[in-house]
Amino acid sequence: VIATPRSAFFLLIATLLAVVLMICSAAQTAETSSATASAASVEKLDRDITLLQKILKRRPDAELYYRLGDLYIQKGRQTGDISYFQLSESALRQSLTLEPRLAQAHRHLAFVLYSLHDFTGAASEAKTSIKLDSSDSYAYGVLGDVQLETGRYECAAGSYSQMVSIRGDLYSYSRLSGLETIRNHNARAITDLKRAIADGLAASEPPEGIAWAQERLAEDYFLLGDMPDAEATAQAALQTYPNYHRALAILGQVKAAQGRLKESASLYKHAIAIIPLPEYASVLGDVYQRMGRNGDAQNMRDLVAFIARLNALNRVVYNRTLVDYYADHDLHHRNAVVMAAAEYRVRRDIYGADARAWTLYRNGDAAHALAYINSALRFHTTDARLYFHAGMIKLALGHKRAARTDLERALKINPHFQPLLDEVAAQSLVALGGKPPSEYAQASGVTP
Amino acid sequence: MNFRTRLTFVAALMMALAFPGRAAAHPMGNFSINHYSGVQVARDQIEIRYIIDMAEIPTFQAIRESGIVPRVADASLSSYMSRESRLLREGLDLRINGRRLTLQELDHQIIFPPGAGGLPTMKMGFRFIAKAPISTIGNKIDYRDDNFPEHAGWKEIIAVAQPGIEIATSSVSAQDRSAELSTYPTDLLNSPPQTLAAQLTFRPTVAGTRSTAMTGGGSGAPRPAVALHANVQGTPRNAFTQLIETQRSDVLFLLIATLIAATLGGFHALEPGHGKTLVAAYLVGSHGTARHAVLLGAVVTGSHTISVYVLGIITLYTSQWIVPERLYPWLGIFSGLLVAGLGFTLFMQRFVSKKAPNSSAGQHQREHTHDRGSHKHIHENDSSAFVHHHTWWGGHLNDVHAYSDRKSQGHEHEELIHMHSYSHVDGHPRHHPEAITGKGISLKSLFALGVTGGIVPCPAALVVLLGALAIHRVAFGLFLIVAFSIGLASVLIGFGLAMVYARRLVSRFRTRGPLTERWLPLASSAVITVIGATITIQSLISAGIIRAGL
Numbered sequence: 001v002i003a004t005p006r007s008a009f010f011l012l013i014a015t016l017l018a019v020v021l022m023i024c025s026a027a028q029t030a031e032t033s034s035a036t037a038s039a040a041s042v043e044k045l046d047r048d049i050t051l052l053q054k055i056l057k058r059r060p061d062a063e064l065y066y067r068l069g070d071l072y073i074q075k076g077r078q079t080g081d082i083s084y085f086q087l088s089e090s091a092l093r094q095s096l097t098l099e100p101r102l103a104q105a106h107r108h109l110a111f112v113l114y115s116l117h118d119f120t121g122a123a124s125e126a127k128t129s130i131k132l133d134s135s136d137s138y139a140y141g142v143l144g145d146v147q148l149e150t151g152r153y154e155c156a157a158g159s160y161s162q163m164v165s166i167r168g169d170l171y172s173y174s175r176l177s178g179l180e181t182i183r184n185h186n187a188r189a190i191t192d193l194k195r196a197i198a199d200g201l202a203a204s205e206p207p208e209g210i211a212w213a214q215e216r217l218a219e220d221y222f223l224l225g226d227m228p229d230a231e232a233t234a235q236a237a238l239q240t241y242p243n244y245h246r247a248l249a250i251l252g253q254v255k256a257a258q259g260r261l262k263e264s265a266s267l268y269k270h271a272i273a274i275i276p277l278p279e280y281a282s283v284l285g286d287v288y289q290r291m292g293r294n295g296d297a298q299n300m301r302d303l304v305a306f307i308a309r310l311n312a313l314n315r316v317v318y319n320r321t322l323v324d325y326y327a328d329h330d331l332h333h334r335n336a337v338v339m340a341a342a343e344y345r346v347r348r349d350i351y352g353a354d355a356r357a358w359t360l361y362r363n364g365d366a367a368h369a370l371a372y373i374n375s376a377l378r379f380h381t382t383d384a385r386l387y388f389h390a391g392m393i394k395l396a397l398g399h400k401r402a403a404r405t406d407l408e409r410a411l412k413i414n415p416h417f418q419p420l421l422d423e424v425a426a427q428s429l430v431a432l433g434g435k436p437p438s439e440y441a442q443a444s445g446v447t448p
Numbered sequence: 449m450n451f452r453t454r455l456t457f458v459a460a461l462m463m464a465l466a467f468p469g470r471a472a473a474h475p476m477g478n479f480s481i482n483h484y485s486g487v488q489v490a491r492d493q494i495e496i497r498y499i500i501d502m503a504e505i506p507t508f509q510a511i512r513e514s515g516i517v518p519r520v521a522d523a524s525l526s527s528y529m530s531r532e533s534r535l536l537r538e539g540l541d542l543r544i545n546g547r548r549l550t551l552q553e554l555d556h557q558i559i560f561p562p563g564a565g566g567l568p569t570m571k572m573g574f575r576f577i578a579k580a581p582i583s584t585i586g587n588k589i590d591y592r593d594d595n596f597p598e599h600a601g602w603k604e605i606i607a608v609a610q611p612g613i614e615i616a617t618s619s620v621s622a623q624d625r626s627a628e629l630s631t632y633p634t635d636l637l638n639s640p641p642q643t644l645a646a647q648l649t650f651r652p653t654v655a656g657t658r659s660t661a662m663t664g665g666g667s668g669a670p671r672p673a674v675a676l677h678a679n680v681q682g683t684p685r686n687a688f689t690q691l692i693e694t695q696r697s698d699v700l701f702l703l704i705a706t707l708i709a710a711t712l713g714g715f716h717a718l719e720p721g722h723g724k725t726l727v728a729a730y731l732v733g734s735h736g737t738a739r740h741a742v743l744l745g746a747v748v749t750g751s752h753t754i755s756v757y758v759l760g761i762i763t764l765y766t767s768q769w770i771v772p773e774r775l776y777p778w779l780g781i782f783s784g785l786l787v788a789g790l791g792f793t794l795f796m797q798r799f800v801s802k803k804a805p806n807s808s809a810g811q812h813q814r815e816h817t818h819d820r821g822s823h824k825h826i827h828e829n830d831s832s833a834f835v836h837h838h839t840w841w842g843g844h845l846n847d848v849h850a851y852s853d854r855k856s857q858g859h860e861h862e863e864l865i866h867m868h869s870y871s872h873v874d875g876h877p878r879h880h881p882e883a884i885t886g887k888g889i890s891l892k893s894l895f896a897l898g899v900t901g902g903i904v905p906c907p908a909a910l911v912v913l914l915g916a917l918a919i920h921r922v923a924f925g926l927f928l929i930v931a932f933s934i935g936l937a938s939v940l941i942g943f944g945l946a947m948v949y950a951r952r953l954v955s956r957f958r959t960r961g962p963l964t965e966r967w968l969p970l971a972s973s974a975v976i977t978v979i980g981a982t983i984t985i986q987s988l989i990s991a992g993i994i995r996a997g998l
Binding site: 042046049053056057068072075079080081082083084087090091094243245273274275276299302303306307309310 | 596
């Protein structure tokens with residue numbers, strides 16, 4: 001019985017408060033349970049590794065070495081620590097010494113070599129695996145990955161087709177989506193990734209694997225300029241696998257595009273604290289610069305330069321991140337051209353062609369760059385960066401109409417595709433008599 | 449990029465050039481942060497020996513963020529270590545029977561062992577203690593390390609008991625796997641531990657009874673203050689570059705440092721393919737006297753020292769515009785052209801002279817006065833030199849394909865000069881009496897050859913110069929380079945003198961024949977020309993001047 005209106009009011013407020021508290025509590029519980037599940041998964045992995053090591057010390061066994069190799073791969077993917085891939089390679093080779101016809105070990109070794117960028121070795125191992133067991137969808141998957149990375153898209157399509165026809169799951173659908181994104185089949189790519197995530201959850205795959213697919217989906221949304229979905233998916237990835245550095249980075253990228261620079265910087269900083277990848281430091285430097293924190297921006301650029309030196313010391317051949325960084329920031333033109341060319345000899349994918357084009361353009365050779373950027377855009381991939389590069393190259397060649405079309409397309413796809421360079425795109429478009437999207441003009445103050 | 453950072457980069461780069469293929473990363477990877485907690489339970493306190501070992505990248509970040517100078521005992525480290533001690537303690541959760549304990553620092557240490565390419569890594573060690581009144585039964589310790597969450601690396605916790613304590617159960621081992629992060633056993637079946645938490649139960653034993661940990665054979669004896677050591681699997685170092693980091697400055701140390709630098713310079717001259725030595729041998733062995741040998745050594749020393757200084761300065765102050773590693777291709781181009789030119793000149797001279805291989809001594813003398821580099825008489829040692837060419841050539845060309853290292857190319861050039869010199873060392877004394885007396889040697893040609901021999905600086909010397917600048921020990925660095933060059937020159941002079949005095953002895957073993965006198969010298973000079981051209985083209989490709997296809 002409600003005695004007075006005042007009582008009714010207090011009761012209403014109390015009810016609302018209770019509801020809010022319940023929601024908060026439920027959310028926190030979900031987050032805690034997610035973090036607990038992830039931590040449990042990490043602990044289980046470490047425990048399993050230790051257990052297998054102990055058994056193998058007593059009794060060498062091909063199958064167990066293969067399983068240890070598998071666990072090392074998982075650990076490597078979790079931490080981003082390449083040394084686990086090297087351990088995995090040793091374990092798998094040991095397995096194959098004991099049992100040379102173990103198809104799964106060949107397939108896993110193919111994946112490890114692919115991760116270490118030994119594409120020739122990876123293709124060879126994948127083919128051996130297929131020869132030994134033609135019903136293994138993952139072997140076709142790894143072969144397709146190698147073909148995708150080296151720009152042999154038709155072959156990759158064939159391999160992926162075989163893979164999916166044998167088995168459709170988290171790993172196969174997420175792989176296929178990568179090819180579809182490049183071929184500009186965006187709707188299909190997103191459908192496949194969603195399917196991959198659903199299958200992964202249903203099959204209770206390791207959280208890191210599911211989070212990886214979610215992060216890929218967030219990236220695809222970002223490429224399409226769909227920031228709300230990109231943000232939601234990145235958050236979902238962090239729910240699945242808390243502190244996942246790739247998810248933190250894509251979320252940081254989304255926040256930067258939304259103009260939420262402080263949040264972006266914080267997310268990138270967190271990602272770098274976990275694994276200081278040059279791509280993270282590069283974007284964080286740009287975000288800092290946009291915030292006017294020039295000292296911090298310089299620190300990040302110095303970090304990228306430092307990593308570049310380490311890569312040189314370690315004789316790292318594949319340096320696409322650094323090539324992009326140099327070209328984006330107008331640095332070390334000739335060196336970037338040489339690095340991009342060295343990589344392109346082996347990796348002739350569209351992003352390899354783009355790196356060639358963008359570095360040649362920066363080095364003052366737009367004429368040679370044109371063929372490469374046309375090659376990079378041969379599938380009309382929906383990627384604002386590619387169109388921005390094409391626009392700038394054509395502008396340098398005096399192809400003003402084509403340049404304007406490309407720059408408009410870049411800014412239409414994603415008005416904030418990259419901190420700092422989006423402004424360059426907008427300013428160049430204005431100079432060509434074009435009009436940047438109103439969303440961009442409001443956010444960055446560039447006026448036609 | 450600030451001045452100091454630039455110096456560090458350049459020094460690292462030069463180190464890589466100096467020791468190709470030997471630059472090794474931190475054993476746990478360039479970006480790892482490695483943890484070690486040694487929990488030691490005593491009757492009235494718990495001690496944590498806590499060590500953090502940062503690889504190159506986190507060290508770089510820490511240096512940039514804090515502004516410290518990576519040098520042991522630097523003034524900037526005191527406040528940094530205090531701050532780090534506080535922050536790290538905040539990240540350590542130590543509980544006894546559920547009650548969180550406050551950790552106090554007893555002592556600490558910090559060192560900067562060199563990692564990849566001599567770049568610094570950072571290792572900090574602390575001894576933390578917490579007073580812990582324990583009951584007679586049922587004591588439980590919960591320990592968790594929350595520092596640097598999620599960061600990859602070696603994460604190890606061990607637990608041991610001091611006398612009077614018995615550990616009943618423990619989730620961690622008492623065995624120290626990494627010797628306090630000084631060695632990382634990362635073989636196939638020993639992947640890095642990932643332990644960041646430990647639980648143990650313990651009880652006091654009868655007073656005075658010595659007890660050890662439940663598992664393993666860890667010593668329960670109280671341990672002394674932290675004493676950090678560089679990683680056993682660390683980057684192979686060069687003694688010369690280590691000298692620069694030594695803090696001593698007394699006379700004895702300077703004397704020892706000078707001797708070491710000079711010795712290393714001498715050894716450097718003796719390294720395979722080091723053509724400076726053989727340039728001297730060539731000249732002195734062919735025409736010179738002891739006086740010329742000494743003079744040539746002095747010229748090489750001077751030109752080498754100056755070239756180190758000049759290249760160091762250029763590398764430092766033009767790194768905004770020139771990527772430092774791009775400098776070496778140019779030196780490669782220079783070397784290649786020099787070799788090709790030398791080879792071509794020899795080829796032409798021999799081609800012309802082969803028409804009259806057995807001309808008179810008078811004729812030889814006349815020709816020789818026209819051109820000191822012209823050698824018409826090749827004997828049995830040419831044959832052996834040619835065989836040597838083939839063996840060496842295959843190996844080194846492979847190296848060039850494997851590594852685009854400019855230093856190797858420079859040495860190839862010098863090796864070629866060296867080979868060429870062997871093919872002439874014993875050819876002249878008999879037919880050119882003026883060479884024995886040394887009358888044919890002009891100071892101008894000797895000076896030119898000396899400068900050529902020393903102008904391509906040894907990257908090792910450059911590393912020392914840049915490293916010295918980076919840690920503000922400029923004078924010491926300059927001094928060491930002079931000592932290094934003197935050592936190098938001593939060997940050159942020694943070689944020259946040996947050639948002068950051995951000339952008569954060697955000349956006894958000559959044989960003659962059309963192959964050794966005509967075709968082998970011609971082929972030898974053709975090979976030199978081709979290899980010189982190859983080096984030049986490879987350097988042009990490396991420099992990006994020539995594009996190798998799309």
